[in-house]
Amino acid sequence: MCRWLVYSGTPVLLCDVLYRPVPSLIDQSLRSRMGVETTNGDGFGIGWYTDDIATPAIFRDTGPAWNNRNLREIADHVRSPLFFAHIRSSTGTAVQQTNCHPFRHGRWMWMHNGVVAGFDRLRRELCMAVDPALFSRIEGTTDSEVMFYLALTFGLDEDPPGAVARMAGLVERLGHDHGIEFPLQMTVATSNGERVWVFRYSSRRESRTLFYSSSVESLRALHPDVAWLRGLSADTRLVVSEPLGDLPGAWNELPESSYGVIPPDGELLAGFDVAMTAH
């Protein structure tokens, strides 16, 4: 399975989000509280945007996050206004750098917690549905990466929610064609460096957990004595598979079949409908 987090807002040192909370995502790599598998030690990855470069930096490795010194070093010395972090528990595919999240294509990043059921049987057809011009960019063997390239194929750059919906629709249609009743299980985060879109959906409507942080404004009202809240801009948000830290009222569950946009383009949340495309 996996755990992931997104941060968007006031530039902070990555370690303030990755290591400092108790519990943190790094703690969750050793022992998470929720989730199908409580240890997420089959690799990890972070991706971060900097102010003046359009494409994000990606740092991924195959060992567990909890004992990786280079990850700690980078986190202690790199500041970013928008970053992804992911810790992996493999659902069967090889433990290798190219199977760690986040995946990147141009200025886009993508990470996923979940699974495409029966991916072994669907992989070939799903790969064939990827735009031929993009096919050779696929570097690994995960369902997650193929989902990303399908979303890119279906117009992620122009209409992220629509593209992800079309991708989900294809996965479900193909799955049903192969007799798989509940093909898709996903919480996904994707970003182009300006906005972040997060999705929570599963065919069975029993999705992996996903939480977004309460507004900084409401948190300051709840916790007037917590100093570090004052340094954060009003639009600062985190989205996490599993709550970090111990601040009451900090986390809110994303509903089933919904997606969020940070910073919002209108509403923060909206309903997510799988698109039944005739592919």
Add this chain to the structure above:
Amino acid sequence: MCRWLVYSGTPVLLCDVLYRPVPSLIDQSLRSRMGVETTNGDGFGIGWYTDDIATPAIFRDTGPAWNNRNLREIADHVRSPLFFAHIRSSTGTAVQQTNCHPFRHGRWMWMHNGVVAGFDRLRRELCMAVDPALFSRIEGTTDSEVMFYLALTFGLDEDPPGAVARMAGLVERLGHDHGIEFPLQMTVATSNGERVWVFRYSSRRESRTLFYSSSVESLRALHPDVAWLRGLSADTRLVVSEPLGDLPGAWNELPESSYGVIPPDGELLAGFDVAMTAH
């Protein structure tokens, strides 16, 4: 912390012992039931003797055992009459190949579960007590490896129980000199390819767990229907930090402050007394 196992007896494929039991040592790398830390994913190692080569082969790596393909490959294809396996949970030192067990010197192997309390403060003096001719063989930074080289210094090759007792005595004396009340916590296995010595001792008399297998003879009597027992020689034994498999009556706890010899040189077990040496 750590978990380890020793096998001695009829040559078997390593996988029959490492992977096949439910639960197995490999299962324990992800989730052990006993032990201070239930995940042991900071590296692993195996060492095995072959019939015609005096020195054992050592295979160690820094990733978790549960996802290491090379380990699986070797286990599936290598047969040995005497082998060690260890999965590591670091007590603070670097995760690197030279800090994984088993350690080897000539035909001797050594592995350890436990800790030298306050090792940071004792390390220099303990290193200085190692025979100068052996000092440059120390490759890592673990207490476990220094304990090995101290045992070699104190005559491991001639009198293993005596050498280990003298090593334990030095650790305790130095620890007490530094105001550490309970300096030593250890279950240790060591072998020269002909015999295996296993030790269970801690200053506080609250040692990590250690079990030895019942005699093959008694297990056959207990479980006449279990086919694989028939292929094992009478002197086949396993010693493990934590029981493997699910065969009732298979495991017996090594008492506090005791050691065992396999195959026995007289008795299987004997009392272990720390030697108060004037070093």
Add this chain to the structure above:
Amino acid sequence: MCRWLVYSGTPVLLCDVLYRPVPSLIDQSLRSRMGVETTNGDGFGIGWYTDDIATPAIFRDTGPAWNNRNLREIADHVRSPLFFAHIRSSTGTAVQQTNCHPFRHGRWMWMHNGVVAGFDRLRRELCMAVDPALFSRIEGTTDSEVMFYLALTFGLDEDPPGAVARMAGLVERLGHDHGIEFPLQMTVATSNGERVWVFRYSSRRESRTLFYSSSVESLRALHPDVAWLRGLSADTRLVVSEPLGDLPGAWNELPESSYGVIPPDGELLAGFDVAMTAH
């Protein structure tokens, strides 16, 4: 680029072939004399058959062969009558375990030195030509691995030379369709544990080097004083990208567009004709 070797004959310790010759394949990982790229440090792999297990053991890793301790350990302690070894210089794809040779499928092993020109453009169609039942077994992103799965698709198990010829034919046809004048560059070794087939072919008829060892009988006649030759069976052969050791008369070049069979099924060598299949 790469270097590889095959050994078939009297069971020997892998180190006798991998490390002992001067120069050895391990020397060639640091500095080879022939070849497009003289350092082959982008990973390595060995695969070996044992007497009683049908499928070969595979050990692959991403670091250079010259400094890998585990490789040395295995080589020093494992004996085999038939083994492959490969050191990699990447032609562009990721440095990861699943991109290291040899590749394995059931009892078959495969390794390759060379390149499919313009593989980036051909990859999708070549992957689509792989038997759908085999597609999900593809774990990496190399041209070499796809060539293997195409050969399996075209009947490697029943008619190895024919299957490899059909694979080469498809690569060339597709390459020409895409305007690539000389699509294929290959020296390939493949085995099912009973026989080894080695191929040397390139579209431009300027293939990477490939040598086979002289018969043991003729070597004994040439070098009656060399003791280790006496221990080898008459059918012992090595095939190498680049000569090992320094024994005069030991190596013979495989001609362009030819293949060899060890042990021979009739002739040792035969001509290799690319099959122009209508796929």
Add this chain to the structure above:
Amino acid sequence: MCRWLVYSGTPVLLCDVLYRPVPSLIDQSLRSRMGVETTNGDGFGIGWYTDDIATPAIFRDTGPAWNNRNLREIADHVRSPLFFAHIRSSTGTAVQQTNCHPFRHGRWMWMHNGVVAGFDRLRRELCMAVDPALFSRIEGTTDSEVMFYLALTFGLDEDPPGAVARMAGLVERLGHDHGIEFPLQMTVATSNGERVWVFRYSSRRESRTLFYSSSVESLRALHPDVAWLRGLSADTRLVVSEPLGDLPGAWNELPESSYGVIPPDGELLAGFDVAMTAH
């Protein structure tokens, strides 16, 4: 052996110095032109200071620099006014992260190209000469790291040239005591984030190569058409084991038995005299 570089001056993206020049340090990891060993693929490391954090970030790994994606990512996205980079060719000790340079202690970094002859025999006494309070900070087994901790012991924080001179004096004295005629071979760089000290010295007065860049002012005069020179501050300097790039007049050899200070504290260069200490 090894190659290293130091950059100090206008903040730049690390890739502009590590990857862009032709040839670059990354090129030298695969094939250097000077040096005892032309491939430096036994690990690498970089260390960089940021504006607001006193301690440098360290990123080290055991694979070759030429194929490390994470190194490329960091270099492409991290800017620094002062950084070290080192590519390693081991002189015998293990290939592990803790044996890669630069080493760090507090705000100090250290890297070395060269060797302590007969280190195996001197290691114990050299380690014993390290301040006991610092001894437990030694994490690896290189001569380079011990030299660092000796320099720290001898007052690196207060008087870097003096401390390094005392360290060199001890190494030579101990070496001579052990019958080693020419004990020390070194080019060293060390920094506290404010200044960089570079040293070139060997007992035999046949030191590894070391070059410093010409002043930006003189380079602009030499090459008025080179645009990127205009963006560099007057005190920008590089120090390298082997020249990078292809700009005529850019590099000047540091004399034997000399050291440099960047930015200068008076003169850029001064003579280096080994201190004959009574230890």
